[in-house]
Amino acid sequence: MKRVKNCLFLSLPLLFSGCSLSLQSAKDMFFKSEPKEQIVIKRDSNIKQDAIVNALLSQYDEWKGVRYRYGGNSKKGIDCSAFIQRTFKTKLNKKIPRTTYYQSRVGKKVSKSEAKVGDLVFFKTGRNSRHVGIYLDDGKFMHVSKKKGVIISTLNNVYFKKHFWKIQRVLED
Template identity: 75%
Template sequence: MKKAKKYLILTLPLLFSGCSLSLQSAKNLFNSSNNTNTISIKKEYEPQKSEIAKALLSQYHEWKGVKYRYGGNSKNGIDCSAFIQRTFKSKLNVKIPRTTYYQSRVGKKVSKKEAKVGDLVFFKTGKNSRHVGIYLDDGRFIHVSRKKGVIISTLDNVYFKKHFWKIQRVLEN
């Protein structure tokens, strides 16, 4: 019983840390006869991001925090549709229209369940206003917020849940 408690105490932090260490690896780690104070952990699995995801995250890091400006198209200020157009052109070498209205008509409509990295996510934010972002994964998307500039948000956010409109697939990935 003491051994089980010790094992549980030693493995709980690993289970909740989000690392990719398997339970079997944890058992092997703590049952080893390693007499040194340092322990080497080999990651068994680390998911690889797609090239599209890497390109989008690169764009995010280059533009993170750049403020929103209606009609803007530079790091002095940019609006959502300009950011989408610029990202697709510079990172994916894909030409898409400049405005949210025309961007919403490119590609084919897909469900939230079918969303893939690079899909365009649209929101109806007013009677005649629309907002667009680029889907990353796990309900996350990159976009230009009016308050926070270029950021990553989630579709589960109360505001975005309420205003969600549709997802368009532009890329065949």
């Protein structure tokens, strides 16, 4: 009995970390990664925006395909909020919270039409579950899929259209 209590006690932090998906939404979820040749990020004359694009694409190249693991925070497996936190820290030199709940409260809300490279894209995937990704450009975002790991998807995907919640700008202009 003591062993069961210890195991339960030690697993509690996992319950409160990372992104979470309900069983039903995980079952219904399908992610389609964009073929590499279709991942085109528009460049403009804004040097800061180009630096953000380069940093995010570098992160994608390093982490592409790393599998999803709830509560994970390494290349052995990572969840969506840990991937976002790690990307912001290592590539954009910005500290953000660990969980989707707290990440969704950082920055300011912007509309889809105002979305810029580096904005956080949030989805309500169940009654109490959320998912997060990083907006790239032209409706594309980088995230961690339960089936395909770190991928780039589109907001026009049927699943993401249905579950879209909001976009938060956390990087200063």
